Amino acid sequence: MVRAVVLSEQGKPLEVTDIVLPEPGPGRVKVRVVAAGVCHSDLSLSNGTLRQPVPAVLGHEGAGVVLSVGEGVTSLVPGDHVLLNWAPPCRECWYCEAGEPYLCERAADAAQIPHATLPDGTPLYPTLGAGAFAEETIVPERGAVKIPQDFPLDQAAVIGCAVLTGAGAVFNTADVQPGQTVVVVGIGGVGLSVLQAARIAGAERIIAVDTVESKAELALSLGATDFLVSDESTAKTVRSMTSGRGADVAFECAGHPAAIRTAWASSRRGGHLVIVGIGSAKSKVEFSALELYHFGRTITGCLYGSIDPDVDVPRLLDLVRSGQLDVSGLVTATTDLDGVEAAFTDMREGRGARTLVRLGA
Known part of the structure; x- marks a missing residue:
């Protein structure tokens, strides 16, 4: 037993x-x-x-x-x-x-x-x-x-979900490019992995958003260039930090309707919203028909970082060994x-x- x-x-x-x-x-x-x-x-x-x-x-x-x-x-x-x-x-x-x-x-x-x-x-x-x-x-x-x-097994354990999901969302689902601006809503294990992967991908500005201010130091140490405590003005603040447009790519890593709306509103017209967090089947998110048309944004669900374990596990292990991924x-x-x-x-x-x-x- x-x-x-x-x-x-x-x-x-x-x-x-x-x-x-x-x-x-x-x-x-x-x-x-x-x-x-x-x-x-x-x-x-x-x-x-x-x-x-x-x-x-x-x-x-x-x-x-x-x-x-x-x-x-x-x-x-x-x-x-x-x-x-x-x-x-x-x-x-x-x-x-x-x-x-x-x-x-x-x-x-x-x-x-x-x-x-x-x-x-x-x-x-x-x-x-x-x-x-x-x-x-x-x-x-x-x-x-x-x-x-x-390879240390305690590190491998965390790679098995948090890192594969978060880094996969950046490298595979969103394909973040050098110079892009990124906002990450929800800074847990997955969100922190998104921050690091966005930095590795060459994102120019990486804005971390969470309801808990105590996460700021960790987020900034792992790749964020800025940290915001989420409130009703978060999307407006993100736009002011990105030449009035909003982020090129927004990652929602909390699985809450309010977080999804914040990430949506923080992305630019023609931008990309990636839903990484797992929400409840009972939770509903509303969009008007006009805003879906007008903003021209892409919304993508992201299951397990869109990974192929045969490809992504070795890649992430190499990034850890090289010191790029903490x-x-x-x-x-x-x-x-x-x-x-x-x-x-x-x-x-x-x-x-x-x-x-x-x-x-």
């Missing part, structure tokens, strides 16, 4: 308890989790904003070491170091063959299949197919991306499995960026 953070029912407190993991079946691998980041999506899965079969093991942003592999697994062997990919592409469906593996129609399959049990035999589901808040987990072969043995800077707190609930509280109250759960060396 291994310890894990179990969600018995959405909206209820979490429980750290023992679970039973079988040996991996065909096409699956067992991973000893070394580190896992606490993502806002974990909170959304916990409180019911996102659907999830229960009881479930929370956590999806993780990295660790392969313990064993099931029949038919050819790309991994015990001892390999891996980061978890919570949306593994099948490489066979229409979207994968069309070059959009982040939209793979089978990417969510693993989340619907129990991977473990409670000691009494109750089936447990892995949230987002990963179940990373546990000492060990079982994932599909493509849900574990091999990385070099000398992954450690995203982590503002560390804890163990018992501290996940407190990390959720920090997230709700806007404190810090990423909390990292450390489970071993």
